[in-house]
Amino acid sequence: MHRIVWGRATSSNVMKVLWALGELELPFERIDVGGAFGKTDTPEYRAMNPTGLVPTLQEGDFTLWESNAIVRYLGQTHASGTKPWPTDAHTRATIDHWMDAQQTVLNRPMSGVFWGLVRTPPDKRDLTAVAASIEETARAWRMIDAKLQHHDFIAGADFTLCDIPWGVHAHRWFGMDYQGLTRPELPALRTWYDRLCQRPAYQKHVMATPIA
Template sequence: MQRIVWGRNTSSNVMKVLWGLGELGLAFERIDVGGAFGKTDTTQYRAMNPTGLVPTLQEGDFTLWESNVVLRYLGQTHASGTPLWPTEPRLRANIDRWMDAQHNVLGRPMTAVFWGLVRTPADKRDLKAMATAIGEAAHAWRMIDAMLDRHDHIAGADFTLCDIPWGVHAHRWFGMDYHGLTRPEMPALRAWYDRLSRRPAFQQYVAATPIV
């Protein structure tokens, strides 16, 4: 079965799916769409993904979008019953809620920080607004730091699917140029990020991609 990921590799949401596929050792082809590549407004793409966003996973005549949903699908089809995606309902629900929290709690302020510091030209940056956004993102990261004070990964001792969405954004959190602004130190969060950085799939699909 041919597996295709539609999306540019610099998208954080595309990175999640690529990293997940890498952890599972699954072969795939990636096609650049979105951002400077465009093509997400075509009839062909909208037939697969009516949102016009990336990524889209295509397996034969089956397509799926929304990055965290794609991760769950991959976990269910290729890792169900493993530490990555356990079958015990409460263990899985714990992973699920942290995946959703990445989107609902971290997503907005991290997007503001990224766009303000990376995508906005220097002469147009609003550093006061960026300082506010960094503070809001830090509030979300402190939740994760508290979990990581108790165990090595977000949901417990083992690496699970919920480490992937947060880990992609941790790479930006630690890797961006803050242009003189500061972010609070969180030792447990940093130690977790350093552990993630040793994972081959993270190195290939996240760390090797420029933050642009």
């Protein structure tokens, strides 16, 4: 099966899909679209993904968009019944709610930090606004840190699909230049991040990509 991921490698949402594919050892082709590459407003792309966002997964005649939905689809089709995507309904629902919490709890304030520090030139940064975004983002990370004080990964003892959405942003959280702004000390979160850094697919698809 010819599998294509449409999206630039520096997109956090694209990284989720690439990392999931790497964990599952699934072959794919990636085509640069979005951001500086453009091409997401073309009729051809909009026919696949009417939002005009990235990523989009294409497998033959089947297309799918929304990063977490793609990660779940890959889990269902290639890892169902395994530790990353178990079949028990309660366990899977727990993984699901942590995956979606990344979008509803972390995404907005984390975007404020990222855009304020990475996408804004130093002389134009509003450090007061960035500091407020860091504090709000830290509340989300404290929630994860509390879970990680009891086990190695977010949903329990094993790596699961819900570690992927949070793990992509953890690399940015620990890797961005804060220029005098501080993050709270969250030892369990840092240990989890260090654990992710040992995973080859994380190294290849998240850590090796510039924070840009």
